[in-house]
Amino acid sequence: MASADKPINTDVPEKDVFALHFLQSLSNLRRQNTFNSPEKTNDRVKKIKKAAYVSMARAAGGTNRLWSRALLRRAAKENNKVVRLPRRKKRVTCLRRRRSNRRDPVEEEEAERLRNLVPGGGGMETSKLMEETAHYIKCLSMQVKVMQCLVDGLAPK
Amino acid sequence: MDLSGRFGARSGNGVPFREVTGLESLHLGGGDEFRQMVLPENGGGFTALLELPPTRAVELLHSSSSSSSQATLHSVGTLTFPSNPILMERAARFSVIATEQNPNGNISGETTTSSVPSNEHIKTEPAETETSDQAAVEKQNNRCGKRKDFDKKVKSSTKKKSKSSEENEKLPYVHVRARRGQATDSHSLAERARREKINARMKLLQELVPGCDKIHPKRDRFWWKDEDQSVLWGPSNCKLSLEESFDLQIQGTALVLDEIINHVQSLQRQVEMLSMRLASVNPRIDFNLDTILASENGSLMDGSFNGTTMQLAWPHQVMETEQSYHHRQLQQPPPQQWPFDGLNQPVWGREENQDHGNDHNSLMVGSASLHPNQVKMEL
Numbered sequence: 001m002a003s004a005d006k007p008i009n010t011d012v013p014e015k016d017v018f019a020l021h022f023l024q025s026l027s028n029l030r031r032q033n034t035f036n037s038p039e040k041t042n043d044r045v046k047k048i049k050k051a052a053y054v055s056m057a058r059a060a061g062g063t064n065r066l067w068s069r070a071l072l073r074r075a076a077k078e079n080n081k082v083v084r085l086p087r088r089k090k091r092v093t094c095l096r097r098r099r100s101n102r103r104d105p106v107e108e109e110e111a112e113r114l115r116n117l118v119p120g121g122g123g124m125e126t127s128k129l130m131e132e133t134a135h136y137i138k139c140l141s142m143q144v145k146v147m148q149c150l151v152d153g154l155a156p157k
Numbered sequence: 158m159d160l161s162g163r164f165g166a167r168s169g170n171g172v173p174f175r176e177v178t179g180l181e182s183l184h185l186g187g188g189d190e191f192r193q194m195v196l197p198e199n200g201g202g203f204t205a206l207l208e209l210p211p212t213r214a215v216e217l218l219h220s221s222s223s224s225s226s227q228a229t230l231h232s233v234g235t236l237t238f239p240s241n242p243i244l245m246e247r248a249a250r251f252s253v254i255a256t257e258q259n260p261n262g263n264i265s266g267e268t269t270t271s272s273v274p275s276n277e278h279i280k281t282e283p284a285e286t287e288t289s290d291q292a293a294v295e296k297q298n299n300r301c302g303k304r305k306d307f308d309k310k311v312k313s314s315t316k317k318k319s320k321s322s323e324e325n326e327k328l329p330y331v332h333v334r335a336r337r338g339q340a341t342d343s344h345s346l347a348e349r350a351r352r353e354k355i356n357a358r359m360k361l362l363q364e365l366v367p368g369c370d371k372i373h374p375k376r377d378r379f380w381w382k383d384e385d386q387s388v389l390w391g392p393s394n395c396k397l398s399l400e401e402s403f404d405l406q407i408q409g410t411a412l413v414l415d416e417i418i419n420h421v422q423s424l425q426r427q428v429e430m431l432s433m434r435l436a437s438v439n440p441r442i443d444f445n446l447d448t449i450l451a452s453e454n455g456s457l458m459d460g461s462f463n464g465t466t467m468q469l470a471w472p473h474q475v476m477e478t479e480q481s482y483h484h485r486q487l488q489q490p491p492p493q494q495w496p497f498d499g500l501n502q503p504v505w506g507r508e509e510n511q512d513h514g515n516d517h518n519s520l521m522v523g524s525a526s527l528h529p530n531q532v533k534m535e536l
Contacts, residue, residue, distance in 0.1 A: 026435075041436055041437065044436040045429075045432055045433045045436040047436075048432040048433075048435050048436050049428060049429055049432035051432075052428055052431075052432055053428070106411045107410050107411055107414065110410075110411050110414035110415060110418065111414065113414075113418050114414060114417065114418050114421070117418060117421045117422060117425070118421065126351075126355055127351060127354040127355045127358055130355060130358030130359060130361070130362060131358050131361075133358075133362060133417060133421065134358065134361045134362050134365055136421070137362070137365050137366065137417070137420060137421060137424065138365060140421070140424040140425065140428065141365075141424060143428060144424055144427045144428055144431065147427075147428065147431035147432065147435065148427075148431060150431075150435060151431050151434045151435055151438065154435070154438040
């Protein structure tokens with residue numbers, strides 16, 4: 001029981017938003033007939049995971065954040081939907097990963113690893129990547145907390 | 158253009174004519190010196206004529222033809238009477254006139270007149286002059302031939318010069334670059350700005366990532382512990398070379414990045430695990446979700462809470478959660494419907510309907526805290 005993780009709704013309004021989005025997406029999942037069949041636990045896991053990420057993206061960034069955009073786009077692709085995300089005012093230039101000799105290889109390598117982790121990080125500049133990573137980490141931790149709460153609450157004793 | 162054509166024809170005719178006159182004079186003179194003297198001069202005049210524009214050349218030819226005829230006469234006279242002072246004077250005058258008339262000096266008469274007073278010592282002179290002229294001509298020809306080479310040389314030299322000048326310019330260019338060095342400097346400035354940006358983000362990330370605060374890449378740069386002696390090397394007694402410190406800094410940032418990556422990975426893994434757990438607990442979740450979502454319209458019905466069941470189901474849990482409102486809620490609401498549901502557990506539709514009331518409460522409490530309640534209620 002992670003009691004300390006339990007949210008106090010007034011203090012962290014974002015957490016509420018996260019929870020609401022996540023629950024919404026979960027209820028949407030539940031409405032699907034295939035989801036309720038108890039055999040396909042793997043599918044269910046995948047779907048819940050996806051729902052978690054997508055709801056997180058919706059709750060946190062919407063289309064304002066690069067990572068959330070990437071997540072939403074990926075989700076839309078997986079659903080075979082053509083979703084046009086609204087264009088950002090500041091156009092995001094997709095930089096191919098620059099490799100210059102000046103930069104330290106170790107750091108660059110690490111940054112590369114980070115790029116693979118953060119959704120949509122492939123085209124990001126390093127500083128942008130850091131920023132997005134920070135936001136992403138925050139949101140992820142929020143999501144984890146929310147999910148933890150859910151799981152803790154729902155776990156059968 | 159007819160005129161020009163005529164002129165051209167005339168000039169074309171004129172040149173051989175003049176040569177003929179020269180030859181005549183040579184024949185008349187019969188002297189080797191004359192030939193020697195005339196030929197180069199003729200050549201000079203020829204070339205000079207050729208160089209002249211056609212109209213001018215024609216004029217010159219006319220004048221030269223007349224003068225040459227006179228000159229031939231004179232030359233004959235001179236030859237026959239070499240010691241005639243009057244003739245010599247006239248010849249000299251004529252020559253002066255001729256020279257005056259033809260400043261180009263391409264007239265055979267002039268040569269003849271000039272050669273008239275020539276005695277032995279003068280004869281040698283034209284030879285010298287001839288040789289010199291020939292040499293000059295040869296030189297000229299050579300020049301003509303060599304001109305290209307010379308030009309090439311000049312070009313090459315100019316190239317070299319230009320190269321050298323380029324090099325010379327390059328040095329200032331380098332200097333300019335160095336002045337652009339401001340540019341490079343600004344470049345490095347931009348790089349530095351970028352670094353600072355990244356470092357700021359790093360700091361932000363470090364604050365976010367729990368284990369990361371202790372790394373402090375910047376501090377690593379100046380303070381680090383010697384493993385053997387356990388001595389803290391500071392900037393005051395800096396035993397670090399620049400490279401070492403640089404390495405340390407890189408190491409520091411790399412470490413921070415590594416930590417961040419680990420954190421993100423762990424978070425993602427957590428999400429996966431939690432989703433797995435949720436999937437395993439799934440049906441109840443769904444039920445809860447629906448109730449929660451529906452809660453917005455649901456009226457607050459404390460009666461719907463089944464206090465007895467809840468208390469039965471999860472007294473320890475409530476204690477463990479340490480949340481006062483849980484306790485309150487659990488203890489407060491004693492609804493009658495719940496025992497049924499608790500008994501006939503997973504009838505989702507029913508529960509949803511019944512839970513409407515609860516949801517509001519749960520929302521009030523907090524979305525996350527809600528679910529445990531409901532779960533417990535189910536249990």
